Amino acid sequence: MLGADPVVTQIQLGLLLRTLRTSADLTALEAGAHIGLTNASMSRIEGGKQAIKPDDVLALLDIYRADDAATAEALRLASVPRPRARRKRGQSYRDAVPNWFKRFLVMESEASDVLVYENETVTGLLQTEDYARILLQSGAPMAGTHEIDKQVDLRISRQHILTRTDPAPPLLDLIMHESVLHRVIGDDKIMAAQLKHLVKVSKLPSVRLQILPFHPKPTPNRDEAFTAKSQFMLLRLPEQGTVLYLEDFTGATYPEDYTVIDQYAASFQRLRSAAADPAESRALIGRITKQYE
Structure with missing residues (x-):
């Protein structure tokens, strides 16, 4: 999708080096010392933020x-020329993919499971072209x-991972708050098409959608009263484990504290317990769709 x-x-090289280091049972400090780099530099390299010779x-x-x-594979990735210096802010609108989002695209394409909670x-991955265009504008x-x-082409092209055959598609496990279905993006026509699309893609083997x-x-544990303040995403990578992705207005963060990641994973399960099952969710979407027709 993004070529070379x-x-x-x-980013891909950093992820690979981290996987190899972990398999070798070495710390970033030990690995860095071997090539004369600090622990901080190794962290930036493995996070895809710093080049390595x-x-x-x-x-x-x-x-x-x-x-x-x-x-x-590592040497192939290392041979690609380094990124050019970033343009100065205000020079022109960046029509390419921001660097912070490129890291996300790499992980999304490599994930075996993508767990998403959306409340806005x-x-x-499930947007129609018209819906996406309004949001991006x-x-x-x-x-x-x-x-x-x-930007629209990129967003729509990402969706191929749900129907790809090699490698197998990731499981998109999505929980959306009902408010998402009522917030009008664009107009009634766009919303009706978007909700019909949700019902259609929710039947894919690689998608589990709950409202x-x-x-x-x-629920026994009062999970129906549990609230998540914002959207979040958990990406399960075969080699690196679970990555937490939090996006805001200016970029994204990837908290690495396992305690924090576990808390979000537990929160997702609580939200799932209170959500309607997939069949009930499709029925609810269908009823709301009629309001836009």
């Missing part, structure tokens, strides 16, 4: 005892039509 983008390959990659691969396949809008009112078209209704059924 230098930022993307730098091919010679240093080779040295790390040696102490990680990487096999031939991992070695070849339909998640990007509102987020960048100064952008031209060409820039918005590129948290305004009047949820009582």
Whole structure:
């Protein structure tokens, strides 16, 4: 999707090096000391925020005892030219993908499971083109039509992961608050089409969609009264474990504290307990759709 983008390959290399280091049972401090880098530098490299010289990659691969396949992939990624310096703010509207979002795209494409809670809008992987366009225009009112078209194309192209065959698609486990269905984005026509699309894609084997209704059924642990203040996403990566993704107006954060990640994972399960099951959720979406027709 992003080709041999230098930022993307730098992120992919960082993820691979972290996986190899963990498998070798070495700390970032120990690995960094081997090539003369600080623990902070190793953290930035593995997070895809700092480039690393091919010679240093080779040295790390040696102490990680990487096999031939991992070695070849790491060296391929390390050979891609480094990202150019960022443009100065205000020079022009950036019509490419922001670097912070490129890291997310890499992880989304590699995840085996994508767990999402949404309380504001339909998640990007399930948006129609018209719905996505309205949201993107509102987020960048100064952008031209060409820039918005590129952003829309990217958002829609991401959705192929739900129907791909090689590798297998990730499981999209989505909980949406009923308020998402009532908040009009665009107009009634756009909303009707969006809700019909939700029903359609919810039947895919790779999608589990549940709606948290305004009047949820009582649960033994009072999960129906549990509230999540904002949207969040958990991405389960086969090698790296679970990553927590929190997005705001200016970018995104990836909390690495396992306690925090566990709290969000537990919160997702509580929200699921109070949400309607997939069949009931489709029926609810269908009833609300009629209000827009």
